[in-house]
Amino acid sequence: xxxxxxxxxxxxxxxxxxxxxxxxxxxxxxxxxxxxxxxxxxxxxxxxxxxxxxxxxxxxxxxxxxxxxxxxxxxxxxxxxxxxxxxxxxxxxxxxxxxxxxxxxxxxxxxxxxxxxxxxxxxxxxxxxxxxxxxxxxxxxxxxxxxxxxxxxxxxxxxxxxxxxxxxxxxxxxxxxxxxxxxxxxxxxxxxxxxxxxxxxxxxxxxxxxxxxxxxxxxxxxxxxxxxxxxxxxxxxxxxxxxx
Amino acid sequence: xxxxxxxxxxxxxxxxxxxxxxxxxxxxxxxxxxxxxxxxxxxxxxxxxxxxxxxxxxxxxxxxxxxxxxxxxxxxxxxxxxxxxxxxxxxxxxxxxxxxxxxxxxxxxxxxxxxxxxxxxxxxxxxxxxxxxxxxxxxxxxxxxxxxxxxxxxxxxxxxxxxxxxxxxxxxxxxxxxxxxxxxxxxxxxxxxxxxxxxxxxxxxxxxxxxxxxxxxx
Numbered sequence: 001x002x003x004x005x006x007x008x009x010x011x012x013x014x015x016x017x018x019x020x021x022x023x024x025x026x027x028x029x030x031x032x033x034x035x036x037x038x039x040x041x042x043x044x045x046x047x048x049x050x051x052x053x054x055x056x057x058x059x060x061x062x063x064x065x066x067x068x069x070x071x072x073x074x075x076x077x078x079x080x081x082x083x084x085x086x087x088x089x090x091x092x093x094x095x096x097x098x099x100x101x102x103x104x105x106x107x108x109x110x111x112x113x114x115x116x117x118x119x120x121x122x123x124x125x126x127x128x129x130x131x132x133x134x135x136x137x138x139x140x141x142x143x144x145x146x147x148x149x150x151x152x153x154x155x156x157x158x159x160x161x162x163x164x165x166x167x168x169x170x171x172x173x174x175x176x177x178x179x180x181x182x183x184x185x186x187x188x189x190x191x192x193x194x195x196x197x198x199x200x201x202x203x204x205x206x207x208x209x210x211x212x213x214x215x216x217x218x219x220x221x222x223x224x225x226x227x228x229x230x231x232x233x234x235x236x237x238x239x240x241x242x243x244x
Numbered sequence: 245x246x247x248x249x250x251x252x253x254x255x256x257x258x259x260x261x262x263x264x265x266x267x268x269x270x271x272x273x274x275x276x277x278x279x280x281x282x283x284x285x286x287x288x289x290x291x292x293x294x295x296x297x298x299x300x301x302x303x304x305x306x307x308x309x310x311x312x313x314x315x316x317x318x319x320x321x322x323x324x325x326x327x328x329x330x331x332x333x334x335x336x337x338x339x340x341x342x343x344x345x346x347x348x349x350x351x352x353x354x355x356x357x358x359x360x361x362x363x364x365x366x367x368x369x370x371x372x373x374x375x376x377x378x379x380x381x382x383x384x385x386x387x388x389x390x391x392x393x394x395x396x397x398x399x400x401x402x403x404x405x406x407x408x409x410x411x412x413x414x415x416x417x418x419x420x421x422x423x424x425x426x427x428x429x430x431x432x433x434x435x436x437x438x439x440x441x442x443x444x445x446x447x448x449x450x451x452x453x454x455x456x457x458x459x460x461x462x
Contacts, residue, residue, distance in 0.1 A: 135409040142405055146396050155459040156392050160406065163388060163452050167410045170441070174413040177437070178420060 007084035009228045016221040023218035030211025038204040054112045056205060060212035062105035065133065068098025068216060072140070073165050076158035086224065088154035089231075091161065092144055093223035097216060099137035106130055125176040132171045136164045150231065245329060245337055252341030266303040266346045267353055273299040274357040285362040292361035293371055293422035299357070300350045300375055301382060301411055307346050308386040309403055311338060312394045312457070321394075325461050331454035339380075339387040339450075347379030363426060370425020374438060378418035381442040384449045385410045391453040395460040414441050 006012045038056035075091035078084060109127065110120045121127065143160055147153035277295050278288060315321040324334050354375055355368045363371065389407035393399035417438035424431040 132409055132412055135405075139402075139406045139409060142402055143392065146393075146399065146402050152395070152459055152462070156456055159452055159456045159459070160392060163449070164410070167413065170413045171409075171416075174416040174437075177434075178416045 004082070004084075007082070007086055009086055009232075012086050013225055013228060016225050020218060020221055020225075023214055023221065027211055027214035027218050030207050031215055032211075034204050034207035034211050038201075038208060042200050042204060051112055051115055052201070054108050055201070056208045058105060058108040058112065059205060060209045061101045061108065062130070063209055064212045064216045065098055065101035065105050065130070067213075068094050068101060069133065069136070069161075069165070069168070071220070072098065072161050076161040079154055080158050080162075085154075085231075086228065088158070089227040090220060090224045091157070092154075093227055094216075094220045095137055095141050095144070097219045097223070099134060099141065101212075101216070102130060102134045102137060106134065123179050125172075125179060128175045128179070129168075129172045132175070133168060136168055140164065245333060248324075248329070248334065248337045249341055252338055253344060256341060256345040266307050267349050269306055270299050270303040270350055270353060271357065273302065274360055277361065289362045289364050289426075292358060292363040293367060293426050294419045295361060296354050296357060296363075296371060297375070297378075297415060297419040297422060300347075300354065300379065301415060303350055304346055304379065304382040304386060305404055305407060305411075307342065308390050308407065309393075309400045311342055311387060311390040313390070313399075316394045316460075321457075322461060325458070331457060332450040335387055335391065335453045335457065336446075336450050339383045342387070343380055343383040347375075347383055351375045351379060364428075366428050367422065367426030370431050370435075371422045374418045374421040374425070374431070374435060377421075377435060377438045377442055378414050381414045381438075381445045382411065384442075384445040384453075385414070388449050388453045388456065391457040391460065394457065414438065417441060 006015055035056055039053050042053065044050045044052070072091045072094050075087045075094070079088040079091065106127070109130075113122070114120050140157055140160060143157050144153055147156060274295065277291075281287060281291070312321065315324070325331060327334070351372055354371055355363075358368055358371060386407055389403050389410070392406060393403045396402060417434045421431040421434040421438055424434065
């Protein structure tokens with residue numbers, strides 16, 4: 001019993017069919033519960049008022065926007081090394097989800113920034129890096145759409161994902177060098193284990209993060225399943241056309 | 245390798261529309277800037293380094309799709325792929341030829357266009373140096389984009405969508421070096437970073453480009 005067994009599309013589909021209802025339910029409960037808790041059951045911040053509550057959408061989506069790209073990177077590597085089709089399709093399925101997460105993070109950030117920083121947009125390193133990440137997502141999706149042969153498309157997008165990752169990290173540090181920051185530092189630094197956000201906000205925030213993670217997993221599994229079935233349909237149609 | 249370089253240079257020089265076009269585009273872009281932002285010399289002098297950098301970048305971008313596409317169409321890319329020279333070497337030579345015919349003329353022309361935009365006097369040297377360090381990276385990254393999109397019909401727009409985000413670090417460091425130089429500050433740090441980006445792309449990207457091209461030729 002190894003992880004690689006699920007490289008078999010049939011086994012993958014069977015597993016995802018069993019896991020998906022649980023994931024959907026967990027994601028729904030966590031996202032809805034976390035957001036309701038965050039929006040209605042937490043006190044207003046004494047300086048930021050109720051605007052602080054957008055954090056429950058902003059932080060988890062930003063987290064998943066980066067993790068989605070990271071997942072695509074791992075899936076691309078698996079495709080290039082072991083050539084499992086499910087892996088390539090999972091990377092393809094994750095890209096639009098990641099792009100949408102990036103947009104949510106940027107949009108909620110802008111909505112929060114308008115009353116707090118007094119501007120919708122500033123050329124701050126974090127904001128700029130996220131915008132660049134969004135451009136990378138767009139390029140990646142566009143390349144998938146443009147190539148007809150599915151294997152070549154998987155190959156080329158994987159290479160793009162690898163090179164893009166390097167350049168995304170490079171851009172991240174380049175923009176830091178280029179302009180000073182307006183965005184606050186992280187409130188939940190993982191490395192030091194300390195945090196600057198109080199427990200009233202922290203618990204629902206973690207629930208929201210978990211919910212977004214589960215939602216992302218569910219969406220990717222679902223979309224990967226769709227891609228597999230789509231490809232199977234195409235193969236069947238092609239076979240039918242040949243025999244006719 | 246030398247034969248290939250000579251062939252590439254000859255093709256670029258004689259095939260018309262390749263060599264001069266990038267330069268002409270650079271000139272036109274520079275001429276258009278005062279029309280769009282107004283002729284005030286102080287403003288022009290402030291934005292001149294950035295404008296010249298983005299002009300050079302776009303001029304570079306313009307010539308990317310012909311880098312591999314023509315050879316792909318007439319089949320000479322397949323011949324090159326089966327040649328004893330490894331694909332990585334072929335692509336380095338092609339990128340070098342692209343730089344010699346596109347990047348280097350831009351570097352040489354940039355000071356003249358700087359006059360048009362009333363670039364401050366200390367900026368000229370640093371502008372040339374930053375472009376000299378930065379344009380090889382533009383050619384290399386462009387080669388990667390061209391290798392990715394070579395099999396796609398009408399891939400030009402996609403090529404720009406893929407390549408422009410990859411140009412961001414080069415542009416940041418290059419334009420910052422030129423800007424600091426023009427403002428009389430010390431541009432060493434961004435210049436070193438820019439050189440790092442350039443050498444890094446020269447060292448690593450040929451492998452990625454060759455891998456992508458092999459996938460496209462398969």
